[in-house]
Amino acid sequence: MSAPPLDPLFQWIWTTLSADAFMAALKCQIALWAPADVGIVFMTLRIADVGRAQAGTRRIIFRYLGLLLCALVSLTGFVADSPEEVWTRVLIPWGIELAIFSYTLVVDGPRTLKLMERLVGKTR
Amino acid sequence: MSIPIATYLTVPNWIVFVFLDRWLFPLVVAYLTALYWISLVYLRRGFLHLKTGRGSEPVFLWVSGTLVASLLVGLLGGQTLGAQRLGLGGWEAQLIPKSLVWHFFMTCWFILEALCVWYVLQFHDLLQLSWRAGVQVAAPRRDRARGWLLALGLSATLVLYGCYHYQTLLVFKQSHLSGVHFLALMRFYRLLAGMGFIVIEWVAVVLLVRGYRMLKRRAG
Structure with a gap:
């Protein structure tokens, strides 16, 4: 790639960030990002389950299995051939995980807050 | 530009269509x-409820909600205007404003997520405080330092977005960058x-x- 005489950073990007290098970096990022994203939602669900006798069938199907499905779809990003395909495979799970996270905060938040209030209330 | 919904389901990299589509983007x-934004509002409300006993904060809700809505309407609606003002045509008019808007919102999501993590840290500290009952673990100076660090970090993120894209546009205008060069800069960001x-x-x-x-x- 012939680079115009420009900024050193931009020059460095044009000479270093070849298509292969970019794909490799992107896949490394997915390997680091996907477990963290799934971990956040999973731990939020676990926190919302504290003190509950049973998680409930609907809850397990829609949230835990939904999350597992998202994780699996994210992982298919590794076999993608182009950056656009990687993002395609990551964007949907990301959107669904974010929805599960927000939904859990809105629906289970008040109950978890009550539990925490019992524990933390004294420190106010 | 409008594409039938079936196309999205059959093409492996339909993100390109989402990116180019007038309504899906x-x-x-x-x-x-x-x-x-909803996640941030709920985390903040929960934290304030635990900390002070008062959860609702209409001022924050209205100010942040108006800001988010204005950014969405202004930037998403102003793309075409931006392309005209920059004198762009062809692939440039399609790709450049959308890349700038997408990156701006990526930066916003990063900031919103960092703020959510900030409230998770506050919850964690409150739990730790109750865990070690009787032991002095609250540290106002440390909390203030953390707050400043967060504000600095988030401001630096916005400055980085502004400088990087301003420089990219400057270089683009001066040197007539090819699509490949422009794409490499966008990918790096x-x-x-x-x-x-x-x-x-x-x-x-x-x-x-x-x-x-x-x-x-x-x-x-």
């Missing part, structure tokens, strides 16, 4: 921004943003695991 951006997301998300995971353990033990 703003819809996806608005959806992700709204979810981040996405890698940078991705690294930021990875760091704060792992911090959040560690805090949530620790918080869960404390909560589980205390709740029995």
Whole structure:
């Protein structure tokens, strides 16, 4: 790639960030990002389950299995051939995980807050 | 530009269509921004409820909600105007304004997520405080320092976005960059943003695991 005489950073990007290098970096990022994203939602669900006798069938199907499905779809990003395909495979799970996270905060938040209030209330 | 819905389901990299589509692009951006904002509002409300006993804060809700809505309407609606003002045509008019808007919202999501993680840290500290009852673990100076660090970090993120894209546009106008060169610069910014997301998300995971353990033990 012939680079115009420009900024050193931009020059460095044009000479270093070849298509292969970019794909490799992107896949490394997915390997680091996907477990963290799934971990956040999973731990939020676990926190919302504290003190509950049973998680409930609907809850397990829609949230835990939904999350597992998202994780699996994210992982298919590794076999993608182009950056656009990687993002395609990551964007949907990301959107669904974010929805599960927000939904859990809105629906289970008040109950978890009550539990925490019992524990933390004294420190106010 | 409008593409039948079946195309999205059959083409492996339909993100390109989402990116180029007139309606799907703003819809996806608005959806992700709204979810981040809702999460932040609920985390903040929960934290304030625990800390002060008062959860509702209409001023924050209205100010942040108006800001988010204005950014969405202004930037997504102003893309065409931006392309005209920059004197862009052809692929440039399609790609450049959308890349700038997408990156701006990526930066906003990073900021919103960092703020969410900030409240997760506050929850964690409150739990730790109750965990070590009687032991002085509250540190106002440390909290203030953390607050300043967060404000500085988030401001630096916005400055980085502004400088990087301003420089890109400057270079583009002066040197008539090819699409390949422009794409490389845009991809580099996405890698940078991705690294930021990875760091704060792992911090959040560690805090949530620790918080869960404390909560589980205390709740029995």
